[in-house]
Amino acid sequence: MENENHEARNKQVILKNYVIKRFPKESDMEVKTNKIELKLPESCSNNDILVKNLYISCDPYIRNLINDDNNMPAAHRTLVGSPLTGYAVAKVLDSKHTNYKKGDLVWGITRWEEYSLLSSSNSLFKIHHVDVPLSYYTGILGMPGMTAYAGFYEVGSPKKGDRVFISAASGAVGQLVGQFAKLAGCYVVGTASTNQKVHLLKNELGFDQAFNYKEEKDLDLALKRYFPEGIDIYFENVGGKLLDVVLLNMRLHGRIIACGMISQYNLEQSDGVHNLSVIVSKRIRMQGFVVSDFYHLYPKYLEMILPFIKAGKISYVEDIAQGLEAAPGALIGLFTGRNVGKQVIAVARE
Amino acid sequence: MENENHEARNKQVILKNYVIKRFPKESDMEVKTNKIELKLPESCSNNDILVKNLYISCDPYIRNLINDDNNMPAAHRTLVGSPLTGYAVAKVLDSKHTNYKKGDLVWGITRWEEYSLLSSSNSLFKIHHVDVPLSYYTGILGMPGMTAYAGFYEVGSPKKGDRVFISAASGAVGQLVGQFAKLAGCYVVGTASTNQKVHLLKNELGFDQAFNYKEEKDLDLALKRYFPEGIDIYFENVGGKLLDVVLLNMRLHGRIIACGMISQYNLEQSDGVHNLSVIVSKRIRMQGFVVSDFYHLYPKYLEMILPFIKAGKISYVEDIAQGLEAAPGALIGLFTGRNVGKQVIAVARE
Numbered sequence: 168m169e170n171e172n173h174e175a176r177n178k179q180v181i182l183k184n185y186v187i188k189r190f191p192k193e194s195d196m197e198v199k200t201n202k203i204e205l206k207l208p209e210s211c212s213n214n215d216i217l218v219k220n221l222y223i224s225c226d227p228y229i230r231n232l233i234n235d236d237n238n239m240p241a242a243h244r245t246l247v248g249s250p251l252t253g254y255a256v257a258k259v260l261d262s263k264h265t266n267y268k269k270g271d272l273v274w275g276i277t278r279w280e281e282y283s284l285l286s287s288s289n290s291l292f293k294i295h296h297v298d299v300p301l302s303y304y305t306g307i308l309g310m311p312g313m314t315a316y317a318g319f320y321e322v323g324s325p326k327k328g329d330r331v332f333i334s335a336a337s338g339a340v341g342q343l344v345g346q347f348a349k350l351a352g353c354y355v356v357g358t359a360s361t362n363q364k365v366h367l368l369k370n371e372l373g374f375d376q377a378f379n380y381k382e383e384k385d386l387d388l389a390l391k392r393y394f395p396e397g398i399d400i401y402f403e404n405v406g407g408k409l410l411d412v413v414l415l416n417m418r419l420h421g422r423i424i425a426c427g428m429i430s431q432y433n434l435e436q437s438d439g440v441h442n443l444s445v446i447v448s449k450r451i452r453m454q455g456f457v458v459s460d461f462y463h464l465y466p467k468y469l470e471m472i473l474p475f476i477k478a479g480k481i482s483y484v485e486d487i488a489q490g491l492e493a494a495p496g497a498l499i500g501l502f503t504g505r506n507v508g509k510q511v512i513a514v515a516r517e
Numbered sequence: 518m519e520n521e522n523h524e525a526r527n528k529q530v531i532l533k534n535y536v537i538k539r540f541p542k543e544s545d546m547e548v549k550t551n552k553i554e555l556k557l558p559e560s561c562s563n564n565d566i567l568v569k570n571l572y573i574s575c576d577p578y579i580r581n582l583i584n585d586d587n588n589m590p591a592a593h594r595t596l597v598g599s600p601l602t603g604y605a606v607a608k609v610l611d612s613k614h615t616n617y618k619k620g621d622l623v624w625g626i627t628r629w630e631e632y633s634l635l636s637s638s639n640s641l642f643k644i645h646h647v648d649v650p651l652s653y654y655t656g657i658l659g660m661p662g663m664t665a666y667a668g669f670y671e672v673g674s675p676k677k678g679d680r681v682f683i684s685a686a687s688g689a690v691g692q693l694v695g696q697f698a699k700l701a702g703c704y705v706v707g708t709a710s711t712n713q714k715v716h717l718l719k720n721e722l723g724f725d726q727a728f729n730y731k732e733e734k735d736l737d738l739a740l741k742r743y744f745p746e747g748i749d750i751y752f753e754n755v756g757g758k759l760l761d762v763v764l765l766n767m768r769l770h771g772r773i774i775a776c777g778m779i780s781q782y783n784l785e786q787s788d789g790v791h792n793l794s795v796i797v798s799k800r801i802r803m804q805g806f807v808v809s810d811f812y813h814l815y816p817k818y819l820e821m822i823l824p825f826i827k828a829g830k831i832s833y834v835e836d837i838a839q840g841l842e843a844a845p846g847a848l849i850g851l852f853t854g855r856n857v858g859k860q861v862i863a864v865a866r867e
Contacts, residue, residue, distance in 0.1 A: 231798070406794060428794040439789015444756060444778040446805035448581070453803045455796035 177203040179250040180279035180494045185235040190433040190502060195233070196251070196495040203282050207261045214264045216285045218257035220277055221517055224305035225488075225497045225510035226339065229253050230432045251279040251498075256294070256304045258517060272297065272517075274304035279494055281514060292465065299476055300485075301517065306339050306509040307472065307483040310458055315343035316468045317461035318424045319351075322454050323400050327352035330394055332413065335404035336377060337364040337484065339509035340426060344402045345374050346481050353400070356393045358409075360504035367507065371482060380409065390416040397421070405430040407438035414442040414451075423453040433502060484508030527553040529600040530629035530844045535585040538785040540852060545583070546601070546845040553632050557611045564614045566635045568607035570627055571867055574655035575838075575847045575860035576689065577754075579603050580782045601629040601848075606644070606654045608867060622647065622867075624654040629844055631864060642815065649826055650835075651867065656689050656859035657822065657833040660808055665693035666818045667811035668774045669701075672804050673750050677702035680744055682763065685754035686727060687714040687834065689859035690776060694752045695724050696831050703750070706743045708759075710854035717857065721832060730759065740766040747771070755780040757788035764792040764801075773803040783852060834858030 178200050186195050207215050232245045232252060245251050259271040260282070267273065275291035277283040285291070294304055306312060318340070319325060331348040333341045336357025345368065348355045356376040357368045368377035376393050383389040390398070390412060397418035403410060406428025417423070431437040446453060475481040486506040488497045494512045501510060528550050536545050557565050582595045582602060595601050609621040610632070617623065625641035627633040635641070644654055656662060668690070669675060681698040683691045686707025695718065698705045706726040707718045718727035726743050733739040740748070740762060747768035753760060756778025767773070781787040796803060825831040836856040838847045844862045851860060 410793070425793075425796045427797055431794050437791045437794065439791050440793055441787045441789050443760070443775075443790055444781050444787065446775045446803060447777055448805070448807070450805050450807055450810065452805075453796060455798070455800050455802075457798070457800055460800065 173204050173206040174202055175205045175282065177201045178281050178491050180491055181250055182233055182245050182247050184247055186230075186233050186433075187235065188433075188435040191230065191233065191499055193495040193499055196498070198492050198495070201280075203284070205260055205282065207263055207284075211263060212286060214287055215262075216259060216264050216267055216291070217261040218273065218277060218283050218285060219260050220255045220257045220281060220283060220514045222256040222302045222305050222487075223277075223279055223491075223494065223512040223514055224254035224309065224311075225494070225501060225506075225512060226253060226310070227427055227429045227432065227501050229498060230429075230502070249278075251494075252276060253279060254305055254310050255283075255514075256301050256309075257283065267291070267293070272301070274309050279491065281491070290459075292462075296469070296473060299473070302485060302487060302511050302513070303476075303483060305511050306485060307343060307476065307481070308469070311339035311509060312343060312472060313461060313465060313468055314426060314458040315340045315347060316472075317458055317464065318402065318426050318456060319344050319347045319400075321461060321464070322456050323402070323422050323424045325351045325353060325400060329353045329399035330396065330418070331355045331400045331402065332390070332394065332398045333357040333402040333404070334380075334409055335359070335427075335429060336374065337367055337372070337508060338404065338506075341402065341404055342368075342372050342484060342508065343481070345372055348400075349373050349375075350475075350480075361507075364504075364507060367484060371484065386412045387415060400424065402426060403428070407431050407440070411438070411440045411442050414440070414445050417445065417449050417451055419449050421449060421451050423451060425453055425455040429502065485511050487511045487513050489513050523554050523556040524552055525555050525632065527551045528631050528841050530841055531600055532583055532595050532597050534597055536580075536583050537585065538783075540783040541580065541583065541849055543845040543849055546848075548842050548845070551630075553634070555610055555632065557613055557634075561613060562636060564637060565612075566609060566614050566617055566641070567611040568623065568627060568633050568635060569610050570605045570607045570631060570633060570864045572606040572652045572655050572837075573627075573629055573841075573844065573862040573864055574604035574659065574661075575844070575851060575856075575862055576603060576661070577777055577779045577782065577851050579848060580779075580852070599628075601844075602626060603629060604655055604660050605633075605864075606651050606659075607633065617641070617643070622651070624659050629841065629862075631841070640809075642812075646819070646823060649823070652835060652837060652861050652863070653826075653833065655861050656835060657693060657826065657831070658819070661689035661859060662693060662822060663811060663815060663818055664776060664808040665690045665697060666822075667808055667814065668752065668776050668806060669694050669697045669750075671811060671814070672806050673752070673772050673774045675701045675703060675750060679703045679749040680746065680768070681705045681750045681752065682740070682744065682748045683707045683752040683754070684730075684759055685709070685777075685779060686724065687717055687722070687858060688754065688856075691752065691754060692718075692722050692834060692858065693831070695722055698750075699723050699725075700825075700830075711857075714854075714857060717834060721834065736762045737765060750774065752776060753778065757781050757790070761788075761790045761792050764790070764795050767795065767799050767801055769799050771799060771801050773801060775803055775805040779852065835861050837861045837863050839863050 272294035407430040622644035
């Protein structure tokens with residue numbers, strides 16, 4: 168792969184066009200092979216790092232980076248003709264940054280390609296614990312894990328006995344929120360899009376109850392069946408019509424942790440939510456959050472989660488696709504519910 | 518008015534029928550005269566109090582008590598054939614309750630009638646300061662004042678320099694929120710339904726800016742004109758379409774204090790709100806509250822507000838209708854924006 172002048176093939180997943188108010192298609196992306204020098208030039212900037220991507224993380228938020236009409240800072244957006252950006256587990260091949268040296272394993276924001284030349288290292292975390300699957304740093308030990316942790320504990324203010332409802336419950340974040348809620352002594356119900364996922368929630372992930380929302384004619388009745396006394400905490404991953412029905416089933420002083428609204432990302436016109444006035448009468452707090460505001464808690468999270476993983480008290484379900492060629496399909500699959508558990512793309516062995 | 522056997526006329530505003538998913542009309546109520554004994558019978562319960570209502574408070578939340586399909590506890594609802602319930606300033610005529618004696622002035626929940634026999638006194642506050650207009654205890658010194666105080670300070674977490682937007686800004690609550698926000702060093706813009714109210718906001722109540730939403734073709738442009746850098750705090754009194762546009766103009770970490778959604782109370786189908794997904798990306802906290810959860814802070818509020826009133830640092834605009842006959846029209850007027858300032862009904866002199 169590497170020749171004498173360090174030049175290597177660099178396969179990339181390139182954005183062909185912006186995706187505006189519609190479902191993304193595989194043909195919105197293309198896998199192309201470019202070349203890259205596998206050594207930083209002498210002239211490069213002090214903080215440059217060259218990494219080899221091992222596992223790439225496939226996350227719903229990426230959808231918001233391939234619009235052209237979003238409010239994201241330009242640095243976080245994907246431009247047409249460039250590789251997609253996203254979280255990955257990577258190995259440092261060369262570094263001008265004093266904090267990283269050749270051979271270090273890191274996780275953070277890189278690009279959908281075999282090798283990435285990163286000009287800033289703000290978002291890279293060093294990996295110190297390797298007695299767990301490395302792919303976990305795209306999930307339970309990475310951004311989705313921190314999302315579940317910050318959302319549930321910091322935003323949700325859970326109490327023992329709280330009745331917790333989770334949408335997209337078998338996803339990268341939802342499956343953890345449910346397990347955290349069980350550990351906190353809550354009653355936990357999740358919803359997902361297939362019976363296979365429902366089985367997983369009930370039999371592998373310890374949810375008290377789970378249901379397939381696609382098989383419920385009346386979501387309001389379904390919620391009343393599982394929450395006859397109402398919902399204390401709703402961990403919101405989908406938005407739209409489900410949120411509207413959940414509002415009707417919230418308890419006094421309930422909390423809606425707004426983590427994402429995946430059902431709305433691809434619509435020309437987002438669904439109207441009609442039942443917001445219960446926010447007043449039921450004293451509901453609906454709060455959005457973005458995980459990067461909570462990364463200072465990562466060491467604390469690791470201290471909690473690593474022993475749970477090692478003791479088998481927390482499970483994590485991954486759906487690992489092989490190779491960058493599978494990446495466009497894996498991204499599309501997030502929006503059709505094809506993935507079962509955290510969607511990862513394995514790019515290379517260490 | 519009182520005869521030897523203490524029997525008196527008791528004029529009442531009676532609910533004739535429930536008002537469901539439509540605007541209320543004056544003919545949904547009728548003013549009737551009944552009789553009442555102006556002395557508690559020996560046989561009555563220990564906590565009974567007989568009061569003479571002096572000022573009755575006309576508040577939007579009353580709309581939610583004349584539905585028959587609401588979630589309110591039965592004790593707080595108005596039944597067909599009964600007088601409306603609501604806040605009032607009253608004078609104690611007779612009392613079996615040890616905390617209240619004949620001659621005491623009180624404010625709290627009574628009924629829309631000349632005299633009320635109250636079987637529980639949970640919601641009555643004794644009035645100790647009478648060097649201010651007594652009617653103020655239906656407004657700035659009563660429930661709406663506490664609503665503004667608890668909503669702005671306790672729910673809103675204001676900081677100096679915050680950009681604050683207030684809907685229904687000249688109303689009983691809004692006019693106070695704006696003045697509190699100015700005292701806290703915020704930039705304050707209000708919206709109201711007439712040019713007269715806009716003039717009041719800018720020239721009497723100290724708002725930095727105000728506009729008539731009925732004269733704006735594009736509310737999004739109006740908000741961008743007054744908040745080129747976005748809104749930190751939105752004090753929400755109206756809901757619906759305005760909320761949808763405000764969401765687009767919120768700043769990162771903005772707070773939406775959900776006090777009421779008056780625009781939605783009379784609709785067959787409430788407006789759909791489409792822009793909720795910005796709650797995630799902008800880390801917005803939208804929080805509903807009900808003033809009764811904060812009444813323990815009333816003494817602290819009085820300590821703050823009384824000196825401000827006496828020093829002329831806070832103004833309060835009232836719209837006082839005369840007599841119970843005017844009450845049905847005054848209630849309807851809240852929903853058409855007829856009132857200018859806090860709507861009060863003067864029932865009797867002390």
